[in-house]
Amino acid sequence: MQADAVGDRYELIEEISSGGMGAIWRGFDSVLDREVAVKLIRTDAIVSAEQAEEFALRFQREARVTARIQHHGVPQVYDAVLDDSFDRLYLVMELVHGRSLRAFIDPEQPLPVSWAAAFGAQICTVLSHAHAVPVVHRDLKPDNVLVTDEGVVKVLDFGIAAILRTDVTRITATGTPIGTSQYMSPEQIQGGTVAPHSDLYALGCVLYELLCGHPVFDGDNDFTRMHQHVYDEPVPSQQVRADVPDELDSLVLELLAKVPEQRPVDAYEVYERLLPFLPTPGSRPESGTAIPTGVPDPTVMFRRPNAPRQRSIAEPVLQKTAPELAESVQQAPRTGLRESIKAAYERSDALLEEARYAQAAEMLQNVIEPAGEVLGAESLQVLSLRRRRAAILVIGGDYRLALPEFDALAAAFTRTEGAGSESAVECLQQAALCRAELGQVTAALRQFRDVLVRLRATDGDASPMAFDVRRLIGMLLLSENKVQEAWDTLQPLYDDLCLVRGKSDESAQEVRAILARIRLAEGPDGRA
Structure with a gap:
């Protein structure tokens, strides 16, 4: 269901608290795709047009004054929205967890x-x-x-x-x-x-x-x-x-x-x-x-002043036993759940089209837990929901949040479908990509090599995914200054790309350009 909107930009998701002046809502900024806090001034405090005008003026001044307090200990003010009718007054600010x-x-x-x-x-x-x-x-x-x-x-x-x-x-x-x-x-x-x-x-x-x-x-x-x-x-x-x-x-x-x-x-x-x-x-x-x-x-x-951000540890995924799963499926309102999942996919797709990635991911997250309770954490439907959400996180650049989910998904698909299954391999590859983006080069290399071993066991060395993984391995080796290993990875890749796709292929030309830079800079083993 579409959430209430403020100023055609801020969607009110859920009420966090309420007090003498009004209510605080958790909302979403549809333009910048981020969570916000929206403070709604109580409408019952306004009983006349004159009082509404005074409230609006007071509110606007206070919003401006608050925005002038430049300190990390004061939630940042983003916007002040006044309804044309003065019926509702909103202050949009940083959401603090x-x-x-x-x-x-x-x-x-x-x-x-x-x-x-x-x-x-x-x-x-x-x-x-x-x-x-x-x-x-x-x-x-x-x-x-x-x-x-x-x-x-x-x-x-x-x-x-x-x-x-x-x-x-x-x-x-x-x-x-x-x-x-x-x-x-x-x-x-x-x-x-x-x-x-x-x-x-x-x-x-x-x-x-x-x-x-x-x-x-x-x-x-x-x-x-x-x-x-x-x-x-x-x-x-x-x-x-x-x-x-x-x-x-x-x-x-x-x-x-x-x-x-x-x-x-x-x-x-x-x-x-x-x-x-x-x-x-x-x-x-x-x-x-x-x-x-x-x-x-x-x-x-x-x-520890100015200490680095603490490392996050992925929480284990709780799984239901077979008897628990059977009992929950028998008792579950399957039709309602099915409709909720369908609505979550549709709403998430609509948000994706508007490039609102964080909110699209949240729409799916809202049904993952109830679906897991009914269907089991490793049912195909739940794993598909989690995989879709993790992919959206990657599209939105939230690699830190996506990484533990893809790790968990790779392990789950390996258990349920086998190590060489398409789903297990793709999730493992996505986890490696996240690690590469986060600068965890050694771990990313190890994971990409694991992906390549699985691909070779099923599709050989020349599938589209295998080509992509081989190129990424070569690039990561270069980033670690392992020039000779990179050359030994990329040169055979170039030969295979030319053989399968031709020298004019875009990927082949890209690898050729990388090899040319290596020759120019290093000339490994006299291969210039």
């Missing part, structure tokens, strides 16, 4: 001090860039902070912030405080001027909660919590948790000062004061401390 900072807060297992400091320091770097614009977040809280799989912090929802200039104050003033009661500064609660120091207060609330496992003030309702922020003194974190260092405890208490001027000067100062609690480059993870399991480590970016 991660988990909420809220997931790291556990009263039974407080975070290591270095982890809390690492989260705080990363948030400080974001705030320092935002406050320089100047933009105040106004609603900083764990729920508005995402942590990627690499332990990197992304601060969300700067869209409700307003640029600190008098000409936009009128647009952003709503008469009610913007924020969440557990993290609101006293001046914010009392309707005073909201400035960068207000975000520092919220950061103090977040740090306190990371260290202690519970909010600094936790009354029964919003009114009680707001009263506590304005009038009550916080219990020092050291009284809750004895291993909090004196300097860190003092910093948190200063951040929670009732008067803005008594807080640290700016986010930069807070970052500097957190540095002593951060691990140094090259250091190992803490020992003797209960490290949370199953969540990303925020200290990695300090211990």
Whole structure:
């Protein structure tokens, strides 16, 4: 089924979350063929034409301001789309895959001090860039902070912030405080001027909660919590948790000062004061401390700054046993599944024609898992779906994602159809091509040679695929500077191409040109 579209460009796929201002959707940019996040402003918040116009103006300004925060810790803003009717307002931005900072807060297992400091320091770097614009977040809280799989912090929802200039104050003033009661500064609660120091207060609330496992003030309702922020003194974190260092405890208490001027000067100062609690480059993870399991480590970016991307490991494909397969097939709604697969192929083909490769691959991925549960992971239909998806990934240049799938497919077809089957050999060849594109030359050569052995056993040395594989082997040998081996591979290939297809064949001429360059550069064994 066709997804809802925004601005004739962005397709809304599924709702990710919703809040006071509206809903966040995972979407697809049909022009650039990439995932995006689409923030939809709640339509029920607009009750008049005048209010719609004010919302549109506010929204557009906030989108522009957010786009000015040039920092990797703020999701990039791509577009702002306003419906002609003002009924719907959208902000299109980078889609961040991660988990909420809220997931790291556990009263039974407080975070290591270095982890809390690492989260705080990363948030400080974001705030320092935002406050320089100047933009105040106004609603900083764990729920508005995402942590990627690499332990990197992304601060969300700067869209409700307003640029600190008098000409936009009128647009952003709503008469009610913007924020969440557990993290609101006293001046914010009392309707005073909201400035960068207000975000520092919220950061103090977040740090306190990371260290202690519970909010600094936790009354029964919003009114009680707001009263506590304005009038009550916080219990020092050291009284809750004895291993909090004196300097860190003092910093948190200063951040929670009732008067803005008594807080640290700016986010930069807070970052500097957190540095002593951060691990140094090259250091190992803490020992003797209960490290949370199953969540990303925020200290990695300090211990291994600018580290390479972690190597990905293909996950094993789960297979059903024969009895499980028979039972699932008997119970499965076969007609519905068949229609879903057909629709996925049709939709994927339509997206391919528009060069929207990532979305075309996702359309097939959406039916692969349910089809595997019903038909078995290695049924012909499921393997065909996976093979089609992997081929689309290659067309779109996503070799890193396609590689483990083609490896798994080659192994599956070898088990089900035999090592020399067309499907097994083609998937093995595609895996080798992916490795070559990713620079894994030695592994690609080994795989291409395996392909050639299988081809020779069935189709001989002169099939179209064998010709192509022999040429690729020669080219990879050249890339490893194995000139003599390359010559010994390409010269017989040229002879065979001339014999089968003639000297005027395009492939023969291409190989001839390569040999000529080898002769010119090296003259191996005096063959010039």
